[in-house]
Amino acid sequence: MSSLKDLERLKAEGMNSLFPSKTKIMVGMATCGLAAGAQEVWQNLHQEVKKRKIDVLVKKTGCIGLCQHEPLVDILKPGYPRITYDRMTPEKVGEVLDDLVKGKFKKAIMARIDQEEFLLDDTRTRYSKGKIPAYITSILPYKRLPFYKKQKRVALRNCGFLDPESIAEYVAKGGYFSLVQVLRGGKPEKVISQIKRSKLRGRGGAGFLAGVKWEVCRNADGDGKYLICNADEGDPGAYMDRSILEGDPHSIIEGMLIGGFAIGADQGYIYVREEYPLAIERLQIALTQAQEEDLLGKNILDSGFDFEIEICRGAGAFVCGEETALIQSIEGNWGEPKPRPPFPAVSGLWGKPTVINNVETWANIPVIIAKGAHWFNGLGTSRSKGTKVFSLVGKVNNIGLVEVPMGISLREIVYEIGGGIPNGRKFKAIQTGGPSGGCIPKNLIDLPVDFDELKKAGSIMGSGGMIVMDDRTCMVDVAKYFLSFLEDESCGKCVPCRVGIRRMREMLEDITSGRGREEDIDYLQQMAEAVKEGSLCGLGKTAPNPVLTTLHYFRDEYEAHIRGKRCPAGVCKPLIIYSIDPENCTGCGVCLRVCPQGAISGRKKKPHKIIPSKCIKCGACFEVCTFGAIVIT
Amino acid sequence: MVKLTIDNQTVEVPEGTTILEAAEKLNIYIPTLCHHESLTPYGGCRLCVVEVTQNGVTDLTSSCTYKVEEGLKVKTTTERVKRVRRLVLELLLVESPEAQIVQDLAMEMGVRRPERLKPRKDDLCILCGRCIRACREVVGVNAIDFAERGYSKKVAAPFYKSSPDCIACGVCFYICPTGAITMREVEKGEKARIPEGEEVTGPARIIYNWKVGLAMKRCKKCGEIIAPEFQLEYLRKKVNLPEDHFDICPSCRE
Numbered sequence: 001m002s003s004l005k006d007l008e009r010l011k012a013e014g015m016n017s018l019f020p021s022k023t024k025i026m027v028g029m030a031t032c033g034l035a036a037g038a039q040e041v042w043q044n045l046h047q048e049v050k051k052r053k054i055d056v057l058v059k060k061t062g063c064i065g066l067c068q069h070e071p072l073v074d075i076l077k078p079g080y081p082r083i084t085y086d087r088m089t090p091e092k093v094g095e096v097l098d099d100l101v102k103g104k105f106k107k108a109i110m111a112r113i114d115q116e117e118f119l120l121d122d123t124r125t126r127y128s129k130g131k132i133p134a135y136i137t138s139i140l141p142y143k144r145l146p147f148y149k150k151q152k153r154v155a156l157r158n159c160g161f162l163d164p165e166s167i168a169e170y171v172a173k174g175g176y177f178s179l180v181q182v183l184r185g186g187k188p189e190k191v192i193s194q195i196k197r198s199k200l201r202g203r204g205g206a207g208f209l210a211g212v213k214w215e216v217c218r219n220a221d222g223d224g225k226y227l228i229c230n231a232d233e234g235d236p237g238a239y240m241d242r243s244i245l246e247g248d249p250h251s252i253i254e255g256m257l258i259g260g261f262a263i264g265a266d267q268g269y270i271y272v273r274e275e276y277p278l279a280i281e282r283l284q285i286a287l288t289q290a291q292e293e294d295l296l297g298k299n300i301l302d303s304g305f306d307f308e309i310e311i312c313r314g315a316g317a318f319v320c321g322e323e324t325a326l327i328q329s330i331e332g333n334w335g336e337p338k339p340r341p342p343f344p345a346v347s348g349l350w351g352k353p354t355v356i357n358n359v360e361t362w363a364n365i366p367v368i369i370a371k372g373a374h375w376f377n378g379l380g381t382s383r384s385k386g387t388k389v390f391s392l393v394g395k396v397n398n399i400g401l402v403e404v405p406m407g408i409s410l411r412e413i414v415y416e417i418g419g420g421i422p423n424g425r426k427f428k429a430i431q432t433g434g435p436s437g438g439c440i441p442k443n444l445i446d447l448p449v450d451f452d453e454l455k456k457a458g459s460i461m462g463s464g465g466m467i468v469m470d471d472r473t474c475m476v477d478v479a480k481y482f483l484s485f486l487e488d489e490s491c492g493k494c495v496p497c498r499v500g501i502r503r504m505r506e507m508l509e510d511i512t513s514g515r516g517r518e519e520d521i522d523y524l525q526q527m528a529e530a531v532k533e534g535s536l537c538g539l540g541k542t543a544p545n546p547v548l549t550t551l552h553y554f555r556d557e558y559e560a561h562i563r564g565k566r567c568p569a570g571v572c573k574p575l576i577i578y579s580i581d582p583e584n585c586t587g588c589g590v591c592l593r594v595c596p597q598g599a600i601s602g603r604k605k606k607p608h609k610i611i612p613s614k615c616i617k618c619g620a621c622f623e624v625c626t627f628g629a630i631v632i633t
Numbered sequence: 634m635v636k637l638t639i640d641n642q643t644v645e646v647p648e649g650t651t652i653l654e655a656a657e658k659l660n661i662y663i664p665t666l667c668h669h670e671s672l673t674p675y676g677g678c679r680l681c682v683v684e685v686t687q688n689g690v691t692d693l694t695s696s697c698t699y700k701v702e703e704g705l706k707v708k709t710t711t712e713r714v715k716r717v718r719r720l721v722l723e724l725l726l727v728e729s730p731e732a733q734i735v736q737d738l739a740m741e742m743g744v745r746r747p748e749r750l751k752p753r754k755d756d757l758c759i760l761c762g763r764c765i766r767a768c769r770e771v772v773g774v775n776a777i778d779f780a781e782r783g784y785s786k787k788v789a790a791p792f793y794k795s796s797p798d799c800i801a802c803g804v805c806f807y808i809c810p811t812g813a814i815t816m817r818e819v820e821k822g823e824k825a826r827i828p829e830g831e832e833v834t835g836p837a838r839i840i841y842n843w844k845v846g847l848a849m850k851r852c853k854k855c856g857e858i859i860a861p862e863f864q865l866e867y868l869r870k871k872v873n874l875p876e877d878h879f880d881i882c883p884s885c886r887e
Contacts, residue, residue: 487784490782492760493762496679499725499727502784534679534682536695
């Protein structure tokens, strides 16, 4: 490819593939889909299509966000809107295909999608131009599902809408046109000024202004500059980056190409964890396609700009998401952070000026170029622009990936997008920012979500993990869990992080086992503050956040554990006893059958009893009792 | 030259100087543990933290790694600084209560082991990494490195086996601030066992931590012990000396 004409040719090819003249069946094949059984659905679909000799296209697509409903299968039949089936099984495939052949979709459809949006071109294309059968128009369009209503998909614009293994479909969605625009303009400074004006802040954690970082790097002395995409996502329960890599890998490559041109780098690295095999596979396919189309390599689009991208696989150390440790790892050294300054933008990989941005940041770049800084500025709050992707997990009805404009309230995320708390339980707290973030209590539920507000509340934006907790969550136990994770992931270089986290975790262990002492609260507070101040890198500096925020917002729970030797949420095993309330027990026997220890006795239709010496406090009886007869004290 | 102030005293030092070095020039004492003037700064122990203010932003940083900047304001004894230093020493008193240097520094700063935390008695190593850096940067041998991570981190020869590269020069032993490395000179005719290894007959040198025991070279003239054979061979090859160069000890050569 050497000209705009070639790109237009690819675009036409991609449009044919996006809107084929025959029926297309799309299976959500990101890791979330695969974990729910998409591979079996995919295989069965192929077999059944062959068996029935139906002339259809079967394609893969990425994650559309509603992970709770995976596996998702979409049918795009000419003349019809795109329809989505959720929770597909290999068995249901046959029924759906039968419906397709008969021309009437009887099987319950989750949602319909009327039109495909082209964010970069600002256009929409309707799937069907003709009259739609009434039974289909009665299905809710996906945009009106509560889960999607308040979302604004920018970084996730293509996830679930294109085949991640097709460069043509990416181009059809407006991909690589931003790169053409930038290379034709020929002015790197203009690109930097546009990114600066967009006020895009890095999506990896600290929220540093991307444009400023780029400028520092461009102005730094020395030839040979590097650019890195940080895809070492490691927060428990967070998978924003993985979804983009798996669902839209070309958006990262295009973002990096634009960045490379702007800062004057000719080599980029994608540092991705080995635990993301599918992301690596799709990235590799995308890189090969980009090379074949001469979008990577020498003299890209005849502009004189050279750029190569290499994948560098991390061995799964959380600390390697910290930029200086990441650089060490690429260089083949121990994944240990280094004190800053010097900042990587001045002296980074192999001692050369280096820009590191995370996956989501890079995915935003082509959009900012295509739609302008002003457009991007129109989204979000005064100091946090644009949108942010969150992985909404935990005790919430709609688990999934959501992308919302900055400034949306936690309430909207939890209750509207998330659909509230399951099993009629009460919302207690939300943990943002991954293990080194903090827990925000329910009285702050109207907090607008942006970098500064979260920081004010004692938490951080982090890379976008959001864990919802209900009233059956013990906050001391939560703090202990995150500290155990961080203790395990600390590199061990500096004393405060290596020993401090360990000792704090041990103290929490004591508290949750009933061995806590009155002075522990003050000592924990003191140590947490000093570890925060004294640690070398971001891991240690934020590691005490779970302790500090739970101490701040849920001090009474600590006190209950220490003074009353009880766990108000009924979680910490050494402090709780299970018993059966004879008033409420109907003697149905469900608990008796489910107890793995044979710790429940009783005759049918007579109140049952728990034998304390046999009870292992697993909570199985509590989960199954529908009469509220199991009591935790 | 770069001008900065440390504890309200102005000092001018060449570009590239660290805050720690600049403070030394003013005779301002900053405690250190992992720092050694012959080694690359590490910034791991966090004892040398100071408060720096530049462009209106104040932060804590390790003075051994931070290069001076024009107009930088440094404070070495603020409450924030003391709080971190106290934490580091408290934690080290728990981890390595027997280490003399830790005890001395704690005494100097009036820090005592917190009652709440139980001491671990068995480990003198504070993971400052001086031995590793000395072996790599000064000797150029790279026989040892960190193994594991986090709280399980330790210094070891590869795979915890006997180091194949160690030349028994003993630099690690001499540079260790806490005496965590055990080295022993085995006298002539004496027998001693290498950990997990065979028996050696003196004159030899055993470094227990790296599970090595190497023979000592003796002067062909006077019979005095010169140094470990491997070390002399390493040096001889490095500087390209004749094969018999170390056969005779320096005093006999004169």
